[in-house]
Amino acid sequence: MPNLQMTVNGEPVSLEVPAHRSLAQVLRYDLGLTGTKIGCNEAECGLCTVLVNGDPILSCVYPALKAQGAEVLTIEGLAQNGTLHPLQWAFIEHGAVQCGFCTPGLIMTAKALLDTNPHPDEAAIRRALKDTYCRCTGYASVIRAILAAAGRPVAPLVPETRPPLHVIGRPLPRPDAVAKVTGAARFTDDYTFPGMLYGATLRAGIPHARIRRIVTNAARTLPGVHAVLTAKDVPGRNRHGLIYEDWPVLCDDKVRYVGDAVAIVAAETPEIARQALERIQVEYEPLPVVADAQQARQPDAPLVHETWPTGNLLKHIRVRKGEVETGFAQADIVIERHYDSQTTDHAFMEPECAIARLTDDGRVEVYVGSQIPYADRRQIAAALGVPEEQVRVVGTLIGGGFGGKEDIAGQIHAALLARATGRPVKILYSRHESLLVHPKRHATTLRVRLGARRDGQITAVDVELVGDTGAYASLGDKVMTRATTHASGPYDIPHVRADCYAMYTNNPPAGAFRGFGVTQSCFAIESAMDELAEALGMGPILLRRKNLLRVGSTTCTGQVLRESVGLEACLDAVVQTLRQEQGLDEGEPIRWGWREGAKAYGWGLALAYKNTGLGGGAPDRATAEVEAYEDGHAEVRISSAEMGQGLPVVLAAIAAEELGLPFERVTVLLSDTDRTPDGGPTTASRQTYVSGNATRHAARRLRDLLAQVASERLDVPPEELRFRDGRLQANGQVVPLGEVVRWAREEGREPRLRHEYHAPPTRPLGEGGDMHFAFSFAAQAALVEVDTETGEVRVLKVIAAHDVGRAINPLALEGQIEGGIVMGLGHALTEVYILEEGVPYTQWFARYRIPNIQQAPEIISLIVEDPTAEGPYGAKGVGELPSIPTPAAIVNAIYHATGVRIRRLPVDQEEVKRRLGEATADRRRPTADGRTR
Known part of the structure; x- marks a missing residue:
């Protein structure tokens, strides 16, 4: 084996390296420099960048031996003598x-x-x-x-x-920023354990087929293989799922999409594990493929799940308000349009990874970056056939989730293999496997019919949605429900009918994705609002202002909004800024579109709203624990996931505010089912509101306990004590908080309090009343540039106003807004997960175009704070909202720039070019009197 000698971060290194090993693998797995990340292994994402002799190289494809004699600098070597670069x-x-x-x-x-x-x-x-x-x-x-x-x-x-x-x-x-900028932050793949094996999964590779037989002998006898498991080796329940348990742990009789798991292996190295998979023989009987949701609705369509009582229909969701035909009869103008929103992938930068190991007492520990640790524990235990208490889930840092890390990935498989071998087992997905397996955003077709009087008052809306929920339910029921309940947009319309059909197909499952179905319905209704405005001869601002939700309005589900409706304030903020951008005087009209040579420019507007919390009658609760220590610091403990949204900052800030501590004196422990109580799922923009309230109440109870202790010692009424800057103050007496903690312990009163917070109750769809306990609102205006010769669309600027209730941490809030807008831009212009008869074309990052830095627009962010009474300090959720109105704003801008109306996403540059050409040719075509148009 060749010997590699190089200098890494100023230190000489010498080691034997196989010829095929990449520099990233050597740095991470041989030298333990895990700050260098591998996001794709195909030289596409740039996450593995290190410097070799001063030049940036993509270390995931750079042969390690090519660095012979080189000076290599990684993120770990950037800080010098403890001082950050x-x-x-x-x-x-x-x-x-x-x-x-x-x-x-x-x-x-x-x-x-x-x-x-x-x-x-x-x-x-x-x-x-x-x-x-x-x-x-x-x-x-x-x-x-x-x-x-x-x-x-x-x-x-x-x-x-x-x-x-x-x-x-x-x-x-x-709090974790220093670790993240120095490479010290540890994600799941950064962990190793003595004697660890490597797991791999045999995927179906065929979208629909009966399994006739599986032969594993050749794989079992391969040297270095320690276990080969199939469905018959699953000791407990061979199904998992967050709502409906219809997803096989390992397929036994049938595969329903290309990513289905058929067998799993554990071996000494990843290479041997992959070789073992190649030796497993599976005999299939191919079945007809249900390729899309419209086909799934046909009476003669093949059944994806033969025993499901409603055939290929996962769920029919209905929204009714008023009498929709009466509303259309009152309308002077009625338009009907069809829109299509595509399948997209979360494209989080960290591929899925799970590690399972047995403890000395026979329990199973699973390390994973999961959005719902306690749900993972439940499903792992069910598959193992053991009580939940026999499973511990340790949440690691999550390298992006956006809803894509709510469902089970490798957690159960790693646990099964650890139990079978008695050794730790790591399962790490390649980017190809990640794209193949995890749930996507629902492809959705929408038919929208809108009716309005000539004064712009909308009288009725009728929407039909058909969503492709893929091979398994995942969260498709709830996602499509949310798409339906938001289908009429953030408007008070007296007569609403919306019907959604969530259909099983042989495509990859569709589940939670930032926006949770509302992205699709917002694209349709906000496009239709612009089309209705044009039909009425009315401006897009005025039409929206006449119909938008306000305090006292009734949503399409029958919920009366009693407070915290900042939508009009958002619209006002965007309009005012847009007018300033155009340098307009009072009374001058906004310029929506114009030409400069071969370039066309246009502004587009869109509004949106999104619920905070689970809603629909689902119990929404979280439990937090706060403990104070004698050194004057406090710790918050809760099993809620941090995936970049800044939850630890929020919880630490809330506890610091309540206890009168400096922010730096509060730490947060997240996502360990043995050590932290259940904070519920990190979804539905609920963590700031629900877990924030749990933390606030726990901290208040702790403050009350410490106040009582201090009151008795100092002979001061508790209400006269002030908590500030880590001290208790009253009547000229100042006592460090840590001293009061010591007093409490001496008296046998533990300075550790836990609180289970229950969000305000909600009601199921169809029962009226409050379907959600809070909503956030947004208005966005996008400026686009369209090259009329090529059809290329660039987003130059976005003005975005968001009603967040109260900004707990404005710095993190800004990051959520900017990131969401660019994700929305990708949905509008570049991103699509392409499938052909159930087989993905999009199998590598090279075929999935997420926006890069050159496509990111200037963003003007405006914060509206219309507090909600029950939220912590008035705060509402904002994680999902910023991405929702962006696609519609961009599409509306393209129309104002060019006259080309896009009704299918993503925007097809060639279609824009073709339609612009047709319009030009039409204008040049002679009329009957010989003149050009």
Whole structure:
């Protein structure tokens, strides 16, 4: 085996390396420098960037032996003598760190740029980082951070909000930011255990077939293989699912999509595990494929699940308000349009990974980046056939989720293999496997009929939605319900009918995805609103203003909004800023579209709203524990997932506010089912509201306990005590909080309090009343540039106003908004998961085009704070909302720029070019009198 000698971060290294090993593998798995991340293994994402002799290289495909004699610099070597590099400081200060998985690659690419160009402008930064992806930030904060590190005067962009409290409302750094910018942060694949084996999964590779037989003998006898398991080896329930348990752990009689798991193996190395899979023989009887939701609805369509009582229909969701035909009879103008929203992938930067091991007492521990740790525990235990208490789920850092890490991935398989072998087992998905297996965003077709009087008052809306929920239910029921309940948009329309058909097909399952179905319905209704405005001869702002939701309005589900409806304030903020951008005087009309040579420009508007919390009658609760210590710090404990959205900051800020502690004196422990109580799923933008309230109440109870202890010791009424800056103050007496904690322990009163918070009750769809306990609202205006010769569309600017109730941490809030908008841009312009008869064409990152830094627009973010009474300090959820109106705003802008109306996503550049050409030809065609049009 060849010997590799190189210098890594200033230290000489010598080791034997197989010829096929990449530099990233050597750094991570041989040298333990796990700060270098592998996001794709195909030189597409840029996350693996390190410097070799000063040059940035993609280490996932760079042969390790090519670094012979080279100087290699990784993220771990950037800080010197304990002092962070200016880039690392700037990324923290400017909020350019979210999930952190892409952060090392971004920083190392930026380091190479600054080494050759110490004072780059924004254009140079965009060029240098165009091949390094980030799914969380939206890139704006990354650009600001690099400019700041280069010495340019750039202030952190913190949106204007109401005056802060002691801690709440101040821009706060993430507690884990230093670890993320130095490479010390540990994601699942960064963990290793002694004697660890490597698991791999045999996938069906065929979208629909009967399994006739599985032969595993050749795999079992391969040296280095320790276990080969099939369905008959699952000791417990061979089905899992968050709502309906219809997804096989290992398929026994039938496969229903190409990513179905048929067998799993554990071996000494990943290479041997893959070789074992190749030796497993499966005999299939192919079955007809249900390729899309419309086919699934046909009476003669093959059945995906033969025993499901409603055939291929997972669920029919109905929304009724008023009498829709009466409403259309009252309308002067009625339009009907059809829209199509595509299948998309979360494209989180960290591929799925799970590690399982047995403890000395026979329990199973599973390490995984999961959005719902307690749901994982339940499903793992069911498959193993053991009580839940026999399973511990340890949540690791999550390199992006966006809903894609709610369902089970490798957790159960790793646990089964660990039980079978008695050794730790790691299952790491390749990017190909990740794209193949995990749930997607629902492809949805929508028919929208809108009726209005000539004055712009909408009288009725009728929407039909057909959603492709794929081979298994996942969260398709709830996603499509949310699409349906938001199908009439953020408007008070007296007569509404919406019918949604969530259909099983032989495509990959569709489940939770940022926006949770509302992205699709918003694209349709907001496009239709512009089309209705044109039919009425009315401006898009006025039509929306006449019909939007306000306090006292009734939603399409019959919920009366009694408070915290900042939608009109959002619209006002966007319109005012848009007028300022155009330099308009009072009374001058907004210019929606214009031409400059071969370039066409247009502004487009869209509104949106999105529920906070689970709603629909589902119990929504979280339990938090807060403990104070004698050194004066406190810890919050809760099993809620951090995947870049900044939850630890929120919870620490809330506890610090309640206990009167400096923010830096509060730590947060997340997602360990043995050590932290259940915070519920990280979904539905619920964590700030629900887990935030649990933390607030637990901290208040702890404060009351400490106040009582201090009151008795100091002979001061509890209500006169003040908690501030880590001290208790009253009548000139000042006592450190840690001292009061010591007193409490001496008296046998544990300074540790737990609170289970129950969100306000909601009612199921169809029963009237409150279907949700809070809503957030948004208005966005997008400016596009269209090349009329090529059809290329660029988004230049987005003005975005969001009603968030109360901004707990404005710095993290800005990151959520910017990242969401760029994700919405991708949904509009570039992203599509292509399937042909159930077989994905999109099997590598090279075939899935997430937006890069050069496509990221300028974003003007405006914060509206219309507090909700029950939310912590008035806060509502905002994680999903920013991505929802962006596609419709872009499509409406394209129309104002060019006259081309897009009703199918993503925007097809060739279609824009063709239709522009047709319009030009039509204008040039002679009329009957010989003149051109």
